[in-house]
Structures are given as C-alpha cells and as structure tokens.
Amino acid sequence: xxxxxxxxxxxxxxxxxxxxxxxxxxxxxxxKLVNPANRRKLTVIVVGTGLAGGSAAATLAEQxxxxxxxxxxxxxxxxxxxxxxxxxxxxxxxxxDGDSVHRLFYDTVKGGDFRSxxxxxxxxxxxxxxxxxxxxxxxxxxxxEYGGLLDTRSFGGAQVQRTFYARGQTGQQLLLGAYQALExxxxxxxxxxxxxxxxxxxxxxxxxxxxxxxRDLVTGEITTEFADAVVLASGGYxxxxxxxxxxxxxxxTATWRAHRQGAYFANPCYTQIHPTxxxxxxxxxxxxxxxxxxxxxxxxxxxxxxxxxxxxxxxIPENERDYYLERIxxxxxxxxxxxxxxRAAKNVCDxxxxxGPTRLGVYLDFADAIQRLGRTSIEAKYGNLFEMYERITxxxxxxxxxxxxxxxxxxxxxxxxxYDLQATIPGLFVIGEANFSDHGANRLGAxxxxxxxxxxxxxxxxxxxxxxxxxxxxxxxPSHPAAVEAxxxxxxxxxxxxxxDGDRTVDSFHRELGxxxxxxxxxxxxxAGLRKAVDEIRALREEFWQRVRIVGDADGLNxxxxxxxxxxxxxxxxxxxxxxxxxxxxxxxxxFRAEHQSPDGEAQRDDERFAYVAxxxxxxxxxxxxxxxxxxxxxxxxxxxxx
Amino acid sequence: MNLTLxxxxxxxxxxxxxxxxxxxxxxxxxxxxxxxxDVLNERLTLxxxxxxxxxxxxxxxxxxMCGMMINGNAHGPxxxxxxxxxxxxxxxxxxxxxxxxxxxxxxxxxxxxxxxxNAFDQIIAGGGFVTVPTGSAPEAHxxxxxxxxxxxxxxxxxxxxxxxxxxxxxxxxxxxxAAAKVTQLSLLPQxxxxxxxxxxxxVDAHDEAGFGGCTNAGECTVVCPKGIPLxxxxxxxxxxxxxxxxxxxxx
Numbered sequence: 001x002x003x004x005x006x007x008x009x010x011x012x013x014x015x016x017x018x019x020x021x022x023x024x025x026x027x028x029x030x031x032k033l034v035n036p037a038n039r040r041k042l043t044v045i046v047v048g049t050g051l052a053g054g055s056a057a058a059t060l061a062e063q064x065x066x067x068x069x070x071x072x073x074x075x076x077x078x079x080x081x082x083x084x085x086x087x088x089x090x091x092x093x094x095x096x097d098g099d100s101v102h103r104l105f106y107d108t109v110k111g112g113d114f115r116s117x118x119x120x121x122x123x124x125x126x127x128x129x130x131x132x133x134x135x136x137x138x139x140x141x142x143x144x145e146y147g148g149l150l151d152t153r154s155f156g157g158a159q160v161q162r163t164f165y166a167r168g169q170t171g172q173q174l175l176l177g178a179y180q181a182l183e184x185x186x187x188x189x190x191x192x193x194x195x196x197x198x199x200x201x202x203x204x205x206x207x208x209x210x211x212x213x214x215r216d217l218v219t220g221e222i223t224t225e226f227a228d229a230v231v232l233a234s235g236g237y238x239x240x241x242x243x244x245x246x247x248x249x250x251x252x253t254a255t256w257r258a259h260r261q262g263a264y265f266a267n268p269c270y271t272q273i274h275p276t277x278x279x280x281x282x283x284x285x286x287x288x289x290x291x292x293x294x295x296x297x298x299x300x301x302x303x304x305x306x307x308x309x310x311x312x313x314x315x316i317p318e319n320e321r322d323y324y325l326e327r328i329x330x331x332x333x334x335x336x337x338x339x340x341x342x343r344a345a346k347n348v349c350d351x352x353x354x355x356g357p358t359r360l361g362v363y364l365d366f367a368d369a370i371q372r373l374g375r376t377s378i379e380a381k382y383g384n385l386f387e388m389y390e391r392i393t394x395x396x397x398x399x400x401x402x403x404x405x406x407x408x409x410x411x412x413x414x415x416x417x418x419y420d421l422q423a424t425i426p427g428l429f430v431i432g433e434a435n436f437s438d439h440g441a442n443r444l445g446a447x448x449x450x451x452x453x454x455x456x457x458x459x460x461x462x463x464x465x466x467x468x469x470x471x472x473x474x475x476x477x478p479s480h481p482a483a484v485e486a487x488x489x490x491x492x493x494x495x496x497x498x499x500x501d502g503d504r505t506v507d508s509f510h511r512e513l514g515x516x517x518x519x520x521x522x523x524x525x526x527x528a529g530l531r532k533a534v535d536e537i538r539a540l541r542e543e544f545w546q547r548v549r550i551v552g553d554a555d556g557l558n559x560x561x562x563x564x565x566x567x568x569x570x571x572x573x574x575x576x577x578x579x580x581x582x583x584x585x586x587x588x589x590x591x592f593r594a595e596h597q598s599p600d601g602e603a604q605r606d607d608e609r610f611a612y613v614a615x616x617x618x619x620x621x622x623x624x625x626x627x628x629x630x631x632x633x634x635x636x637x638x639x640x641x642x643x
Numbered sequence: 644m645n646l647t648l649x650x651x652x653x654x655x656x657x658x659x660x661x662x663x664x665x666x667x668x669x670x671x672x673x674x675x676x677x678x679x680x681d682v683l684n685e686r687l688t689l690x691x692x693x694x695x696x697x698x699x700x701x702x703x704x705x706x707x708m709c710g711m712m713i714n715g716n717a718h719g720p721x722x723x724x725x726x727x728x729x730x731x732x733x734x735x736x737x738x739x740x741x742x743x744x745x746x747x748x749x750x751x752x753x754x755x756x757x758x759x760x761n762a763f764d765q766i767i768a769g770g771g772f773v774t775v776p777t778g779s780a781p782e783a784h785x786x787x788x789x790x791x792x793x794x795x796x797x798x799x800x801x802x803x804x805x806x807x808x809x810x811x812x813x814x815x816x817x818x819x820x821a822a823a824k825v826t827q828l829s830l831l832p833q834x835x836x837x838x839x840x841x842x843x844x845x846v847d848a849h850d851e852a853g854f855g856g857c858t859n860a861g862e863c864t865v866v867c868p869k870g871i872p873l874x875x876x877x878x879x880x881x882x883x884x885x886x887x888x889x890x891x892x893x894x
Contacts, residue, residue, distance in 0.1 A: 074708065077764075137779075556654075
C-alpha cells in the first residue's frame with residue numbers, strides 16, 4: 001500500500017516456552033532480582049496514577065525503589081479508572097459454576113477474537129485471584145452476601161458469575177484502594193508525587209529510556225526529570241474521537257511522544273465502542289456517559305418494528321417491537337459481547353428504526369424486570385445509574401425506557417510491549433490501557449480493571465527488576481545533550497502553538513477530527529472511507545497549525561494550551577489508526593470492515609493473512625509495519641458465534 | 644435561554660480577584676453547567692480574552708475534580724449533584740448566576756475557579772489506608788464482613804474528595820472528608836489493627852493542612868454530592884477520644 005512500508009517481523013516477545021500454566025513461574029524464576037539494599041539506589045518514573053500507575057508506584061515503593069509519580073490531575077485519586085462502573089473479573093470460582101483460570105484465559109482469548117498473545121492472557125487470568133485478595137485486604141468495600149462473603153455477578157459475554165463489584169462504582173473503590181496505598185508511600189517519603197504535571201517528551205539516552213520532560217501546569221515551568229526506568233501508565237486514546245466516555249483530559253501525548261522516540265505502537269485501530277451510553281443530545285455535547293453494561297442483565301433492548309415510528313414507547317404494543325438481540329442471538333440475547341451489541345444497534349438505526357430526537361438510539365427497557373422483581377429490587381441494583389440517567393436526560397427510566405447508543409469507550413491498541421511489559425525502547429515499560437497486550441481486538445466487560453491492577457500490582461514489579469538489575473545507570477544532568485534536545489523540542493512546540501494566533505478554537509478542531517474518525521474509523525470501516533479520512537485528517541491538521549487560536553501564555557495555568565498540545569498529537573495518531581484499519585483487510589472484534597462480513601452481516605476474520613499484531617514504527621515519511629505472528633496452542637481459533 | 648453570569652476572575656494565587664459579568668445566549672436546557680461554561684469560553688477565546696479556568700475531568704460526577712460555588716451553593720442548587728452533572732434545565736431564562744471558587748484557607752485559589760486541594764491528599768497520607776504491602780494479603784474470604792457493615796462502609800467510601808464540604812463549612816473544616824475514610828475503614832475487619840493510629844494521624848494531618856475545626860454546623864453533609872452522612876463525624880470523634888484515652892493509659 002502507498003501509505004506505509006513493511007519492515008522486519010517482531011520475533012522475540014520474551015515469553016518463556018513450555019506448558020502455559022508454568023510460563024509465569026518460569027519467567028519470574030529466570031528474571032534477575034535486585035538486592036533490597038540496592039533498590040533505594042534505583043529510581044523509577046511512573047506517569048499516570050490510575051489503577052495501573054497507582055498500583056505500580058505504590059508496589060515499587062513498597063519494594064524499596066525510589067519512585068517519582070506524575071499526573072495531570074490535581075490529585076492521583078482522579079485518574080479516569082475512577083469512572084469504571086461494572087466490576088472486575090477474577091477466576092475465584094466462588095460460585096462453583098465451572099470457572100477456572102483456564103476458563104477465564106479461554107474466554108479472554110476468544111472474546112479478543114484471537115488477536116491477543118496466549119502467554120500474556122494466561123498470566124492475567126492467573127493473577128486475577130490475587131487482585132481480589134489484595135483489594136479486600138485494603139478495605140475495598142465490595143458487594144457482599146448476607147453470609148458476609150463476596151457477591152459476584154455475570155457480566156457482558158460471560159456465562160459464569162466471576163465479576164466482583166462495588167455497586168456501580170467498582171473502579172472508584174479499586175482506585176481509592178491503590179491511591180491510599182500510594183499516599184501511604186508518599187507519607188513515608190518513598191514516592192515523590194507530582195500532581196498537575198504533564199509529560200510532554202521522553203528522554204532516550206544511549207538507546208535507553210532515561211527520563212521525561214514535564215510541564216508544571218500551574219507555573220508553566222518545563223523541566224527534565226531522570227530515572228533508571230520509565231513506566232507509562234497514561235491510559236487510552238479514545239478521546240481522538242472527541243466524544244467518548246473518557247474523561248476530558250484523557251490523551252495520547254505520553255505514549256505518542258514515546259512512539260515518536262522509537263516505541264512501536266500496536267493495533268491502534270482496535271477501538272471498543274460500548275453499546276450502552278446515553279445518546280448525544282446536541283452540538284454542545286462535550287462527553288458521553290456510560291450506563292453500565294450490567295444493566296443488560298435485566299434490561300431488554302428493542303426498537304420499533306416499523307421505520308420512523310414516533311409513538312411514545314409505552315404505547316407501542318409488544319408485537320410491534322423488535323427485541324433484536326434476543327431475536328438474532330437467541331443463546332446470549334441481551335448479553336452478547338460489546339462489539340456485537342454495538343453493531344446491532346447501529347444496524348437497526350441505519351434501517352431507520354432508531355429512536356429519540358436524533359434517531360440515533362435504541363430502547364433499554366426495564367418494564368419486564370420491574371414487573372418480575374419489583375421496583376425495590378431494581379432500585380437496589382441500579383439505583384445510582386437510574387438517577388444519573390434522569391439527571392442527564394430529565395427522563396425517569398422507571399417509567400419510560402432508557403435510550404442508549406454506542407459510544408467510544410476503550411482502546412485495545414497501545415504501545416507494543418513484550419511479555420515483560422517492556423516497549424521496544426529498553427527501560428520503557430507500559431502498563432494498563434496504555435499498552436496493547438491482553439485484550440486482542442475486543443475487551444470483555446470487567447477486564448480493564450483486572451488488567452490495570454494485574455500489571456501494576458503483580459506483573460511489572462516482577463519484570464522491571466530484571467531490567468533494573470543492570471542499573472543504576474549513569475547519572476544524568478539537565479545539560480546532557482539528549483535532555484537539552486528533548487526540552488528544546490517541547491519548548492519549540494509550545495512556542496509554535498502559541499504563535500499561530502489564528503481564528504479557530506482548539507475544541508472546534510478536536511470536534512471536527514472526532515467527526516471524521518467516528519464517520520470513517522468508528523463502528524464500521526471501509527477502504528474508501530478510511531482513505532478519505534486520511535486525506536481529511538491531513539488537511540485538517542494543516543489547517544490546525546495555521547488557524548488555531550490560544551489566548552494567554554505558557555507562563556502559568558493555560559488550559560487551552562494543554563488541550564492544543566493533546567489535540568496536535570491526536571491528529572498524528574488518528575492518521576495511524578486509519579492506516580492500521582485500512583491495512584487490516586478483515587473484520588475482528590472492535591474492527592469491522594464493511595468489505596469483510598458474512599452474508600448475514602457477521603464479522604469475518606482472516607486468520608490466514610491477519611493472525612498477527614500490527615506493531616507500527618514511527619517514520620518521518622511513512623509508518624513502518626512490523627508483524628508479530630500470533631500462535632494459538634491452547635485456544636483453537638474459531639469464528640465467534642453468540643447465536 | 645439567555646443568562647447573566649458573574650464569574651470570579653483571578654489571574655494567579657498572589658493577585659487580587661474580582662467578579663466579572665458576562666452574557667451568554669442560546670443556552671440549551673439539555674446542556675450541563677460545564678458545557679454552558681464551554682460555550683462562554685469558546686466565545687471568549689475568539690474575542691481574544693482568556694477563557695475562564697475551571698477544573699473538570701470525568702464530567703460524570705465521580706472523579707471529584709470539578710467544583711464551584713454556584714449562587715452561593717457548593718455545586719449549585721440541585722442536591723446530590725456535582726457541578727458537571729448539574730444541567731441547565733435547573734435554571735430559568737433570564738437568571739443571573741454567580742460563580743465562584745471554593746473558598747477555604749486550606750484550598751488556596753490557583754486561578755479563576757481552580758483551587759489547590761493537595762491538603763486532602765495529605766489527610767489520606769496521614770493515615771487513611773490499611774497497611775498491606777502488595778502480595779501479603781490473605782485469601783479474600785478469610786474474613787467475612789456482615790452485609791450491613793459492608794454496605795455502611797460503602798456508603799462512606801463513596802466520597803469523591805471534591806471539597807464541597809470544606810467550601811460549605813463556616814470554619815473551612817475538612818472533617819467530613821476525614822470522617823468518611825475513618826468510618827469506612829473502622830467498620831471493616833481489615834481496618835481494625837490501625838484503627839486508633841489512623842484516626843489520630845488523619846486528624847493531625849487535617850489540622851496541619853490548615854483546615855478549621857468542626858463545630859457540627861452540618862452544612863457539609865447538605866452539599867455533599869454523594870450524601871456522606873454527618874454521623875460519620877460522630878464516629879471519628881468517638882474513635883479519636885478512644886485513641887487519646889489509650890495513649891494516655893499507655894504513657
């Protein structure tokens with residue numbers, strides 16, 4: 001293709017051989033260790049304080065390393081993990097319903113549509129049980145049964161009840177657990193916490209990641225910070241779509257800057273579109289709000305059978321409703337995985353059967369559940385979600401069916417990492433949503449929290465020692481040429497942004513970029529659309545650098561300047577996402593290509609040609625594709641069927 | 644709808660601030676309060692004026708980043724609602740709305756509506772945790788928790804650390820914030836070993852950070868978007884008293 005070139009395949013993922021059950025043990029045994037007395041001589045920078053970054057910083061500090069932690073928010077407790085609602089998976093099998101480490105592993109590989117690495121996923125399933133123990137010990141108030149034991153529920157696409165939860169605020173409670181562990185280390189002087197600081201560049205010295213350039217968002221001061229290793233836990237890039245369920249500040253800058261310095265970016269096109277979000281209400285919309293997928297356990301999804309039916313939903317009789325998920329997928333019904341539920345919603349809306357003022361919505365109806373279980377029971381399960389819905393829409397979901405529509409929620413792609421979670425730049429580790437590792441082309445519900453905490457509490461603290469054992473590395477000063485150069489890049493970019501002095505706001509560009517991406521790189525993609533998107537993105541990026549207007553200067557808090565830097569990076573990422581989506585001529589998980597579907601509209605994977613991870617190297621002219629072949633020894637690839 | 648906004652503008656921590664009046668037109672009742680401020684900021688930017696700085700992030704009422712006094716009420720007129728979840732249908736065409744930052748000694752203004760809330764982190768660092776280094780946890784079912792205790796612990800754990808309680812308190816006290824964490828952890832078996840050192844550590848950190856004392860005015864719980872109950876402060880006081888008595892007995 002004319003948009004990229006192909007380089008050598010990636011061959012070494014550092015995953016040990018042998019039976020899959022023993023690989024993690026084997027890696028921990030072969031990895032080098034750092035003597036406790038030497039750990040305090042080693043410094044680790046951790047960017048981001050969500051579930052992955054918060055838990056990693058706390059754990060590394062407990063082990064004795066010196067940790068320097070950074071977040072753009074005013075407190076580490078605000079990272080967007082806090083907003084995760086539904087729950088966290090773990091193979092505890094407390095329900096005695098047939099769950100096991102192997103089944104969680106199997107479900108995750110299958111749910112990821114056979115585009116993830118078996119070794120990594122198995123390790124994730126193994127440590128899932130330790131996460132629950134750890135969090136309970138921290139005082140995380142999980143939901144409990146009357147006997148005092150932990151309650152679990154089933155969650156999107158799983159047939160066992162392995163999801164632990166704390167009402168609709170599981171992410172909040174898990175994050176506060178990690179945050180408290182982190183603050184304990186701050187209090188002990190083992191972690192230096194830097195809030196309202198944004199990483200704007202990675203410093204690479206002699207081929208190793210050795211530090212970052214940060215901007216103090218309050219004073220505007222730009223400094224170079226050094227360490228023996230750098231950990232990026234900076235989250236996903238869903239905000240490239242402008243409208244998403246991500247927090248407003250979520251951005252790709254930390255990982256994109258690392259990518260430009262040589263770290264490969266893997267599978268950028270794998271985007272998760274969550275089926276149950278509150279529909280867009282107008283042009284003023286600044287973000288989208290998720291309604292937990294757990295609602296699909298009791299709510300029934302439907303649209304009118306007839307096109308353009310504008311009656312009040314309560315007046316549409318049963319035989320004129322199409323409960324399309326139950327109809328098309330009788331065995332999973334309303335609980336089909338996210339990618340399938342989202343596309344089905346899009347299809348019925350494309351047929352003109354969408355509901356609500358914009359016709360981009362479907363009903364999620366609780367009338368049957370309320371009749372069967374009683375209002376009190378529904379209130380106990382979903383009360384806070386129903387209230388939130390009413391606050392936003394002004395409609396009472398106990399009386400009128402909710403309206404929902406898919407929205408961008410999570411990005412499975414991210415920086416490429418090996419089994420040790422190390423990027424292609426030695427000394428750079430990437431954890432949580434920021435890496436690409438465990439979810440393949442589609443993430444299962446309640447697995448993001450699991451992965452973030454697995455990486456931060458249990459995986460990284462073991463694997464990073466293998467790297468740090470070679471340290472401490474040469475002490476660096478801000479005058480080191482690599483640091484001076486990185487700092488200069490940052491300063492020039494800020495200067496350039498401020499000096500455009502054009503006539504359009506940052507948000508207006510971001511919104512337009514989001515529309516291009518949603519239209520052409522959203523729920524359904526086609527070669528023609530993606531090519532068009534690449535052209536449009538390039539033209540808009542050009543315009544951005546000529547017309548953006550940022551009022552104020554760089555010497556203090558300037559939120560427009562912060563946004564502008566992030567949007568500038570989103571432009572570059574957006575192009576790579578489209579190229580990745582264009583090159584992957586198959587449909588898998590969250591990536592649906594219009595040209596590759598079965599006669600009844602289901603996704604068609606092409607394992608012959610595309611059973612690989614697409615790891616992209618930054619190129620000044622064109623990106624370079626490196627393929628990491630995926631082999632499946634334990635879970636045999638099949639066409640996913642939820643019928 | 645058309646509205647008159649009177650907004651606190653302050654360029655930096657050391658400078659004097661003042662209220663500035665702005666008009667906004669064509670505001671949809673379906674907008675959130677922060678989206679209404681977005682509209683104003685877009686307009687200010689195009690006119691070459693600095694947009695109003697305000698903190699926000701998740702915009703779904705859980706991160707605790709947003710917060711401002713709206714017509715003298717922390718987070719505005721709707722109970723149990725953060726500023727980001729407040730929608731313009733709560734206002735009427737022609738209204739004048741006053742918007743100011745949290746005002747408290749422990750929360751100095753950074754710029755416009757943005758304040759520094761690091762003092763909350765200091766309270767947590769003072770003891771708001773269970774000491775359990777990663778890897779040392781017992782099996783999750785080793786210690787059952789009565790459902791009623793677990794539910795009550797959750798109720799206190801719901802605090803989002805936004806600081807509305809402090810802003811509403813006539814003394815600028817952060818006691819509801821501290822008490823929410825003390826209550827959560829003292830209700831659970833996991834929190835027992837450090838129960839008394841925790842409460843003392845947190846109260847000391849609270850006082851050192853410049854928060855005022857609690858006089859049970861109760862304004863905090865009224866404005867709390869998560870409904871943290873006032874009786875959590877009673878529990879904190881009980882535990883604090885018990886801790887002091889234990890210390891006295893020991894020395």
